[in-house]
Amino acid sequence: xxxxxxxSLLYDVLPVADDYHWDARIESDxxxxxxxxxxxxxAFEELVRRYRNDVYALAFHYLRxxxxxxxxxxxxxxxxxxxxxxxxxxASFKTWILRITxxxxxxxxxxxxxxxxxxxxxxxxxxxxxxxDPSSELxxxxxxxxxxxxxxxxxxxxxxxxxxxxxxxxxxxQMAEVMGCTMGTVMSRLHHARxxxxxxxxxxxxxxxx
Amino acid sequence: xxxxxxxxxxxxxxxxxxxxxxxGPEDRAYADFLQRTRGAVASLPASPGIDxxxxxxxxxxxRNEIETPKRSWSGMWALASAAAAxxxxxxxxxxxxxxxxxxxxxxxxxxxxxxxxxxxxxxDYDSDGTATVWVTLPESDLW
Numbered sequence: 001x002x003x004x005x006x007x008s009l010l011y012d013v014l015p016v017a018d019d020y021h022w023d024a025r026i027e028s029d030x031x032x033x034x035x036x037x038x039x040x041x042x043a044f045e046e047l048v049r050r051y052r053n054d055v056y057a058l059a060f061h062y063l064r065x066x067x068x069x070x071x072x073x074x075x076x077x078x079x080x081x082x083x084x085x086x087x088x089x090x091a092s093f094k095t096w097i098l099r100i101t102x103x104x105x106x107x108x109x110x111x112x113x114x115x116x117x118x119x120x121x122x123x124x125x126x127x128x129x130x131x132x133d134p135s136s137e138l139x140x141x142x143x144x145x146x147x148x149x150x151x152x153x154x155x156x157x158x159x160x161x162x163x164x165x166x167x168x169x170x171x172x173x174q175m176a177e178v179m180g181c182t183m184g185t186v187m188s189r190l191h192h193a194r195x196x197x198x199x200x201x202x203x204x205x206x207x208x209x210x
Numbered sequence: 211x212x213x214x215x216x217x218x219x220x221x222x223x224x225x226x227x228x229x230x231x232x233x234g235p236e237d238r239a240y241a242d243f244l245q246r247t248r249g250a251v252a253s254l255p256a257s258p259g260i261d262x263x264x265x266x267x268x269x270x271x272x273r274n275e276i277e278t279p280k281r282s283w284s285g286m287w288a289l290a291s292a293a294a295a296x297x298x299x300x301x302x303x304x305x306x307x308x309x310x311x312x313x314x315x316x317x318x319x320x321x322x323x324x325x326x327x328x329x330x331x332x333x334d335y336d337s338d339g340t341a342t343v344w345v346t347l348p349e350s351d352l353w
Contacts, residue, residue: 045269052268057257066258073260074268078275143250165225166251172227191218198243207243
């Protein structure tokens, strides 16, 4: 019995034989997608197992609530299953699923009207940060906490860019695939996100205005 | 003072991207800010993740939703469109067969009058039923 090999263009076109035995440990993402399209749900479950934490991490860093991140993660995989037929394989499965995650988080954010704090409001709350322990580790944690708070005030596109770069560690190219834009737009959004955060942190008294 | 372009060049260098340029003296403060930001993010607790113990619940909900047949709204829209088209065709056929409603007849004058002081009015009907309304002005009226 012959099976089209993963690199071939026919892999996603020809049906996989019924007696094809696959091993989740060695099957590639493209292979699992092809199997899932034929109705083999266990292949899709393996994709869920592989990427659940990537999806959850992005959702958590975006939504800042565990329950919301849990709900969003489930919704992401439901949407992914329904859209498997549209996965062309020109981007990696990881960037594809993260793109669905970013869109899902945006929708959930709007739907639940998750409260955000404007950067102007954050700027007034200096009191919490005026007494800082000089030790760099504690200062770093306080700065991290302030960044965590300030992120909530960023517009969706800027927040997504910052989270993908700083929390997920994606390259600009990967970010462009996830966000569905050009690398130039990625750099612009990332720059805006960083500058807005800088202004917010100065307003909060966490960093100095240089 | 750093320009936006300078800062973006420094960001590309900081992020390990191609053609990034390391910070010059004017950009040092911004580069320090980027470094402090990254260090601070790294100090935040990692995302909790979905451990194996919770995978069962996680997968169960996903599978439930996937296996629940969804109402096809596109099918309902098609059905509604076809029904609307059928109604339009049926009404058109009725009009064609019956000749449609009688044309409106507006050749009967129920009342006639004038607000011109001293004017008189009358209605004459000719042989085919066309009504003509006459308004006679008083001789003393000037235009």
